[in-house]
Amino acid sequence: MNQKKELLALDITPDLCDHYEQEVRWLPLSMQDYGGRSVFYGQVVTLRCFEDNSLVRDILAAPGKGKVLFIDGHGSCHRALLGDQLALLALDNGWEGIVINGAARDVATLGSLDIGVKALGVCPIKTVKRQTGEENVTLTVTDTLVYPGDMIYADRNGILFSKTALDLSVIA
Template sequence: MDFKCADLCDEHASELVICQSEFKSYGKKPKFHGPISTVKVFEDNVLVLESLESIPEGSVLVVDGGGSRRCALMGDRLGEIAQNRKLAGIIINGCVRDTEDLAKLEVGIFALGSNPLKSKKEGKGEKQVPVSFGGIQWQPGSYAYADGDGVVVSERKLL
């Protein structure tokens, strides 16, 4: 179903929280929506991989990477997993890499920026916990809607 975040704000402003972080779109899908799954990590993407491999089709993986720009939390290999598992999208409070390859993938990918350095592989972090960035408390099970105007979150499915 097609949508615009601006229209959702017009119709459901009292139910939405608007993300204050500005993201760049890296995937082939510039807009996406779905139920939120979360992961909280810092410069370590092991749990990002585990989440991409296990969350339900159509989900939006919200990755709180602490806003670090010192390494990438996702590249082409993880992007392909998201595409192949038919996830709606990924929102990363951090960086990606392999941006030319990510641009060819049929998945939504929003991140703060890019960095060619890969992350650590220690497996530290938490999955399916509330995370907070961009002025939003991202709750697993809430719904994210993302497009060129930004990202909005609702406790319930709007589309």
């Protein structure tokens, strides 16, 4: 069994915090798991948008092997920035996961997909399409800086960021 499959059932962020305390940043935000994979990690791709997921589709249509899309929807849960169709697109293109400072929808379907999805909450309403947003910018979410190109590690305990890839062999 490869290392990624073995990590699916583990709590990785507590061990990473213990071993890399000075090298990780914790996102102090309670998010819900909606994807079929509760443990995921990869290189961060950032997007800032508000109630418009036009650019989400554009980003997830590109190859995403080893990457996680972090969407800052400004904490709005009035419109869903991700649904089943975009999650399937991400899965088809190899993305590891999607984190949304905002809402998701189609959560029953999301839970059946082998991709990590974390969001603040759910909303059945789709977004408007204005082609607005900013890709690959530094985000500030609950006083935590999220840089494009950083590494993100997520599990049911929370979300961590680091400037470089961490050695996962430290996980007990």
